[in-house]
Amino acid sequence: MHSLAGLLLLAAVMAGNALADENSVKRAFEARFSGLRVAGVTKTPFNGLYELVIGDEIVYTDERATFVINGNVIDARTKRNITEERLQKIGTIKFDALPFELAIKTVRGNGKRVVAIFADPYCPYCKVLDKALRQVDNVTLYTFLYPILREVESPKMARQIWCAPDRSKAYFDFMLNNKPPAGTAECDAPIEQWKALGQKLGVRATPTSFVPSGQRILGARVEELQKAMN
Numbered sequence: 175m176h177s178l179a180g181l182l183l184l185a186a187v188m189a190g191n192a193l194a195d196e197n198s199v200k201r202a203f204e205a206r207f208s209g210l211r212v213a214g215v216t217k218t219p220f221n222g223l224y225e226l227v228i229g230d231e232i233v234y235t236d237e238r239a240t241f242v243i244n245g246n247v248i249d250a251r252t253k254r255n256i257t258e259e260r261l262q263k264i265g266t267i268k269f270d271a272l273p274f275e276l277a278i279k280t281v282r283g284n285g286k287r288v289v290a291i292f293a294d295p296y297c298p299y300c301k302v303l304d305k306a307l308r309q310v311d312n313v314t315l316y317t318f319l320y321p322i323l324r325e326v327e328s329p330k331m332a333r334q335i336w337c338a339p340d341r342s343k344a345y346f347d348f349m350l351n352n353k354p355p356a357g358t359a360e361c362d363a364p365i366e367q368w369k370a371l372g373q374k375l376g377v378r379a380t381p382t383s384f385v386p387s388g389q390r391i392l393g394a395r396v397e398e399l400q401k402a403m404n
Contacts, residue, residue, distance in 0.1 A: 195237065199224045202239035214264075218256075220247065227264060230376035232257055266388035267375055274316055276364055276371065278335070280342040283312035287403040290384045292320040292372055295331040295348060297380040303394040304349045310400065317345060320372045320380055321365065329365050337361035 196215040203212055203226060214227040218234070223243075226233050234243040246257040272290055287310075293300040307315065319336060321328030331348065338344035338355040347353040372382075383391040385402045 196224070199226075199235065199237055199239065202237075203235055203242075206239050218247070223247075225260065230261075230265060230378070232260055232264075262390060265376060265390040267384055267390070269384055269386045269388050272316070272318075272384070273367075273371065276367055277316035277318045278341045278345050280315040280317065280346075281313075282310070282315075285312065285314040287313045288316070288386055289313065289399065289403055290316040290318060292318045292375075292377045292380055292382045293349075294320055294323045294328050294380045295335065295345075296323050296328055299394040300381045301349050303381050303383075303396065303399075304346065306394070306396040308350070310403075313403070317342075318371065319345075319363075319368055320377060320382075321368065322372070322380070332365065332368070333361075333363040336363040 216225045319332040321332040334355045335344045344355040391399045
C-alpha cells in the first residue's frame with residue numbers, strides 16, 4: 175500500500191507535470207504566433223486538446239501547437255457547448271463595480287431582480303429584448319447605451335436619448351415605438367465613456383447583458399436571461 179506521504183508526493187509531481195505541460199503549450203503557441211499573448215492554458219478532457227484563452231476568446235490546440243481550432247467544442251454525449259460554458263465563466267464581471275451613473279435606470283414593480291444591458295439604439299436584437307422584458311415585472315434595468323453599430327447615427331441618437339428630460343421614456347419610446355426624442359441634444363453625453371467601458375468588459379456585440387452574479391448573457395436570449403436574473 176502507498177503511504178499518505180507517498181500519495182501526496184505523487185499528486186504533487188502529477189500537478190507539477192500538468193503545469194509544465196500547460197506552460198510548454200503556452201510557449202509553443204506564442205512562439206508560432208508572436209503577436210498573440212495567451213492569458214491561460216487548460217488541458218481539456220478531450221484527447222490531447224488544450225484550451226487557450228486569448229483576450230476574450232477561446233481557441234484550442236495540441237501540446238505542440240501544430241494546429242489551432244477556432245470554434246465551439248460540443249460534448250457529443252451531453253450536447254453541452256463546452257466552449258460557451260467556459261466563455262461564460264471567464265467572461266464574468268464584478269457587477270457592483272459597474273458605473274451605474276452612466277446607465278439609464280428603469281424600475282418596474284419592486285425592482286428586486288436586476289440586470290445591466292449594453293444596447294445600441296439601432297440594434298434590432300436589442301429591440302427584441304426590450305420588448306420581451308416589458309413583460310417582466312419586479313425588475314431594475316440599467317441600460318448602458320453602447321453606440322457602436324452606426325458610425326454617425328448611433329452616437330447621435332444615444333446623445334438625444336441621454337439628453338432627454340426622461341431618459342427611460344425616451345429610450346423605450348425609440349426602441350419599442352421608433353419614436354425619437356423631441357428637440358435636439360444639448361448636453362454632454364458620455365459617449366466615449368460608454369465605448370471605453372464596453373471595450374474594457376469585452377462587449378463586442380449588442381445586446382450584452384450582465385446579472386448580479388457577474389454572468390454574461392449574449393444576444394436576445396430572454397429565457398436564459400430571466401433564469402439568470404431569478
